[in-house]
Amino acid sequence: MSNPDRPDEARLDAQRCAIMDVGFPEIEWPTFSGLIVGLPWLTALVGLLPVALFAAGLGWLERDPSVDAFVSHDHPAWLAREMARETFGLEDPAIVVFAQEPGTSAFNAPTLAAVDRFTDEVATLDGVEPGVISIGSEKAILATASGDLEAPEIIDPYAIDPQASLTLYRQMPALAETLVSENEDALMVIVPVSDPNRAEEVTAAMRDLALEAAPPGVSVHMSGVATMNARLAEHIAGDTKIFLPAAFVVIGLFLLLALRRGQAIIGPIVVVIGSALSAVGAIGLIGSKYYLITTALPVVVMAIAVADSIHLTLAYQRARAQDPTGTRAQAMQAAIDKVALPIILTSVTTALGFAGLAIGSPMKPIADFGLVGAVGVMVACLLSLTVLPLIQLRLADLPPSVARAAILDNLLSRIARWSALRPGAALALSAVVVSGALAAASQVEFDYERRNYFTAGDDVLVADDLLAERFSGGNILDVIIDSGEDEGLLTADAVRQIVDLQRRLEAIPQIGKVTSYGDAIGLMHERLNAARPGALPDRTNAPAQYMFLYEASGDPEDFDAQLDFGRRYAMVRGYLENGEYSSTKPVIREVGAIVEDWSQQTGLKASLSGRMAVNDGWMDSLKASHPLTIGAAVLMVWLATFVLLRGFGPASVAMLPVLSGIVLLYAAMGLVGIDLAPATSMCAAIAAGLGVDFGIHLVQELRSKIARGQDLLAALSGNYVTVMRACFFSAVSLGAGFTVVALSETPVLRWFGLLIAFAALGSLFGALVLVPAIASVTSRKWSSTHA
Structure with a gap:
């Protein structure tokens, strides 16, 4: 309370009252x-x-062109493959083939000298692991007159004799169709690399070395996962x-x-x-x-x-x-x-x-x-x-x-008015289009084939075709055996069980050939005991004794690709001509059942490994997760639209272009025969985010006009047409931009770009036709929504 005895305070009170009477000026905040x-x-x-x-x-930034990037590192096939890589060193190698013309023997002095030279020199390259395999590194298994084993080199580097090398090779049936083609007109070199996912430099050096070594008339072909990854890295750069x-x-x-x-x-x-x-x-x-x-x-x-x-x-x-x-x-x-x-x-x-x-x-x-x-x-x-x-x-x-833009604006305005005035016809037309699209979309399948990453005529495809035609194929399926103890695999029972597994796997029609250390033990038994071909030792310690005899004249490391140093782990390797997921899936399932049954019968632990098992594992994961991925994308987009547009009706109308774009995308895949694989599986989720853009812009414009009291036809004119024009150019620009991806050297990326472009046009159809039609039916229900 003021004190009347103090005039200064009274004067201040009067000033305060005057200010209050006038009021504070209204502050205009910047927009x-x-x-x-x-x-x-x-x-x-x-x-x-x-x-x-x-x-x-x-x-x-670091580049990683490998298929392994898609694999979950806790998948059993991945873990078994990594163990095989560490133990045997042959997982995902580079494969180099020296090929004569079909029908011409590769067992001639120049070709044998080239393979022998390449085998030695490629092992010295940076990035190449020990254990290069070819007939230049392999030895034959023979018995001497005194009953001992001898292991002469198939190619004698000091005095190359084609006939002698051919005779020694034919003593080793396990090498047929793996290191030597079925008709003996091509020779293979298997080169383990340090990192098959980043092998651009080492595979380039291999190619140069092979071309330098190859004599006239001999073509060089390179395949294998390491080579394919290097080729994909080139595609990325290009x-x-x-x-x-x-x-x-x-x-x-x-x-x-x-x-x-x-x-x-x-x-x-x-x-x-x-x-x-x-x-x-x-x-x-x-x-x-x-x-x-x-x-x-x-x-x-x-x-x-x-x-x-x-x-x-x-x-x-x-x-x-x-x-x-x-x-x-x-x-x-x-x-x-x-x-x-x-x-x-x-x-x-x-x-x-x-x-x-x-x-x-x-x-x-x-x-x-x-x-x-x-x-x-x-x-x-x-x-x-x-x-x-x-x-x-x-x-x-x-x-x-x-x-x-008079012509385009007039056309877009006519489409919007027709859909609003005749919603039944617009919806009937849409139903016909969507029904046909769903029928086509039902043909889409999950599938993967590494060949699809390369165009027809690519060098790696030529090499892959050669492997399928002349050898047992370049698609590897391994079974890793664990006996549980050192020296556990050098018993007669273990060898018999390993060979039994081989024979059961070879009975599957899609598997070309299966190899293991059991092949060598059988040969030793045959040569030392004049046993019939295919017979196996029955004395418990015979395999260990045979191996001791072999090591006396051969190299203890000759079996490193099939048997570890402690003789606890072994690799049984099968070769498939076809690497397509849909074709190998039943093979993997059958092999898995055989391996499980075999493990229970023998007590030996067996695990599926190899490129085909790994591919099967991550494709199964993709197939299982795809509905979740698309569902999560669509649900998140709808929830965000619902929250941001503050209404169930407007949000649902805005989602119509999303649905039309996704349906037409899958329809295009079904019509053209494009499979759902890693790259193409992303298209629908991306299309969901793109398609809603058109719906949101158009619905927001309609809501603002309807909220101001305009009827639907009036709301569909004026600035709405400008928004339609912007949506039209946005869709066309999106389509054109994604079509640029079709310039890729990789077919899968071409499909990815074209599918997104098609989805953008499908979403534009939903935006221009469905939004006005549905709005004419439902706009009264959301006309009072806060705009």
């Missing part, structure tokens, strides 16, 4: 668009800083050089078509480059690798980033055309106010579509693709709402007459 336009330097810093941070990860320039050209042309001014595409190009750099840099920051499928990532992010740029720029050009006397800043603020929310909504939902890959896929390359793809999308969103407006308000002006 989001006002901050963007009014603080350009701060805005540019906010937009470009994340790009700089993510781009720093480019220095930590694709990267092609994709980015081609994508810039294609996207630039469609931006020019959409924005109709050369200067107007500079801002979108900045967004495209910044988002692509951020996505690729994020790979290094999270410690991931540049996998085969990652090759398409920059193009994917670039194509997606274009959409936001088109929406903002067309909105700005329309605002300028509607009020030519206003300032550019005012027009840009109006454009940002119009499209900022839809851009944020679509970016979040697209990022969640990518995140569905990260959550649902058990394969690290696919999960990482989803994670860094989401980073690229959100950086594109940030750049589109910060840096892009600053550039476009200076460069994207068009005369009012040019800002309109």
